[in-house]
Amino acid sequence: MRHDRLIVFGAVALCLLMPIQTRAQEPDTWTDPYQPALLPGFVGDMDAYADAPRYTIDMVLNVTVTEATITGHQTVLYTNRTPQIPLDTIVFRLYPNLESYGGQMQVSNVTADGAPVTPKLDDTNTVLIIPLPATLEAGASVTLEMDFTTVIEVGEEHLYAQFSYLEGVLALPNAYPVLSVFEPGQGWWQVTDHPQGDAVYSETAFYLVDITAPADLILVASGSEIDMTTNGDGTLTHHYAAPLMRDFALMANSRYVTLTGEQDGVTVNLYYDPGVRRGTSAAQAGLQMALDAVRIYNTSFGPYPFSELDFVQTPTSAGGIEYPGLIVVTDDIWDASDPFFEFVIVHETAHQWWYSLVGNDQTRDPWIDESLAQFSVAVYVHDLEGEAGYEGSIEFYTSQYEDFIATYPDQKIGLPVIDYEDNAYFYMIYEKGPLFYAELAETYGYAQVITMLQDYFAAYRYEIAEPGDLLESFETSLGEDLDVLFEEWVGEMPVG
Ligand SMILES: [Zn+2]
Known part of the structure; x- marks a missing residue:
């Protein structure tokens, strides 16, 4: 992607040198529909991603007392951005079919540049391999179209009830076929073993999504709602734009009310059922926590570029779950006096x-x-309560981690989810992981670590970071060799 940016800058320089007649051509306005979803200062960020995937999705959401169904059609403009690797297939992930999601998704009528193709589905029904009628050379694009149907039955409650229809709340993340990631040397990402943690791996993309739904349903989605159409049949069509996002999430409930604030130009919304737990009083406190977190992370790491950030109360059994531009918080802790409420929001x-803007x-x-989101909680506390508060956060992680390894084996923090058994995943990634950053702060100074994270964020915003990227970025920032520290904490690192 670094190269792509250079090409764009090169193209800009060329334009300036061209005769006036050439420059007077129709301006390229492909970015126009997305602009409302970005803060004005970040609209130009789209230019470097003209070849990122572009989704145009039509969804019709039908809800009965027993199930919710999405009938959809999507068009995806996909450009082969690999370094000179021709592609014969393109892979989409059907996340609702994962055991951990508990829904059902079917795809039909797939075409590539208008030609019908017959995709293959793996044994788990979550990897859809689309054969291309012609090899897609590096730099070339193909338009893929498909119909899909996504169903969730009421009461299905798998893993974190991440994908569910419970208590009238529809949690519908990844409810459309999501492009997988092509990794040079490894091919299309096809991990289906998902015992815990988050399931999705995807690239920054552009979304224009129309959702037709019953008029009484309050919808919350990634990006910004840019328009709404009243259909006269009891439904509304909501039009969303979500640029530079690596996923598009949708939540809905007829009982949601909204509390709204603003921080650094970002509209922050909390959607909640006022009848659940501490309802509005918790929402008021939660909004302030959210605004503080946005302010502190904007200052500490770099600016959040989107116009909107939504928090949504759902019955997930996780404390909370992150999606681009949308965060769910479990209704179980919707109470400002519960310290976990603030922890989850932050x-x-x-x-x-860390995940949405810098992907992994x-x-x-x-x-x-x-681990970085956990350390970021300590950064939030550092800002609000100073050094002592920060130390308290680190001591909390330390005691949790030490209690765990008093009984169970210690592990490196850099392993895949499947290499941690049961609670080891939580204790290694969430309790030991932030201590890696605390160790860096102890050695090089807290301010230096913040600078290091700013540099890392600036370099990998909208991109994907791998362990070697962190190592290289941190080493460049600090001007220090961190190989030994990384191997001690994270595990074996790529040579470089
Ligand atoms: Zn997390």
Whole structure:
């Protein structure tokens, strides 16, 4: 991607040298529909991603007392951005079919540049391999179209009830076929073993999504709602734009009310059922926590570029779950006097920087986003309560970690999710992981670590980071060799 940026800058320079007649051509306006979803200062960020995937999705959401069904059609403009690797297939992931999601998704009528193709589905029904009628050379694009149907039955409650229809709340993340990631040397990412943690690995993309749904349903989605159409049949069509996002999530409930604030130009919304737990009083406190977190992370790591950030109360059995531009918080802790409420809001907000903006393979390198989100909670506390508060956060992680390894084996933090048994995943990634950053702060100074994270964020915003990228980025920032420290904490690192 670094090269792509250079090409764009090169193209800009060329334009300036061209005669006036050439420059007077129709301006390229492909970015126009997405602009409302970005803060004005970040609209130009789209230019470097003209070849990122572009989804145009139509969804019709039908809800009965027993199930919710999405009938959809999507068009995806996909450009081969590999370094000179021709592609014969393109892979989509059907996440609702994962055992951990508990839904059902079917795809039909797949075409590539208008030609019908017959995709293959793996044994888990979650990997859809689309054969291309012609090899897609590096730099070339193909338009893929498909119909899909996604169903979730009421009461299905798998893993974190991440994908569910419970108590009238529809949690529908990844409800459309999501492009997988092509990794040079490894091919298309196809991990299906998902015992715990987050399931999704995807690239920054552009979304224009129309969702037709019953008028009484309050929808919350990634990106910004840019328009709404009243259909006269009891439904509304909501039009969303979500640029530079690596996923598009949708939640809905007829009982949601909204509390809204603003921080650094970002509209922050809390959607909640006022009848659940501490309802509005918790939401008021939660909004302030969310605004503080956005302010602190904007200052500490770099700016959140989107116009909107939504927090949504759902019955997930996880404390919270992060999606681009959208965070769910479990209704179980919707109470400001529960310290976990603030912790979840602040941790999940940090994921907008670590996971959403800087992406990673959440199944192979869960520490890259989770351990940093945990350390970010300590950064939030440092800002609000100073050094002593920060030390308290680190001591908390330390005691949790030490209690665990008093009984169970210690492990490196850099392993894939499947290499941790049961609670070891939580204790290694969430309790030991942030101590890696605390160790860096102890050695090089807290301010130096913040600078290091700013540099890392600036370099990998909208991109994907792998362990070797962190190592290289941190070493460059600090001007120090960190190989030994990384190997001690994270594990074996790529040579470089
Ligand atoms: Zn997390």
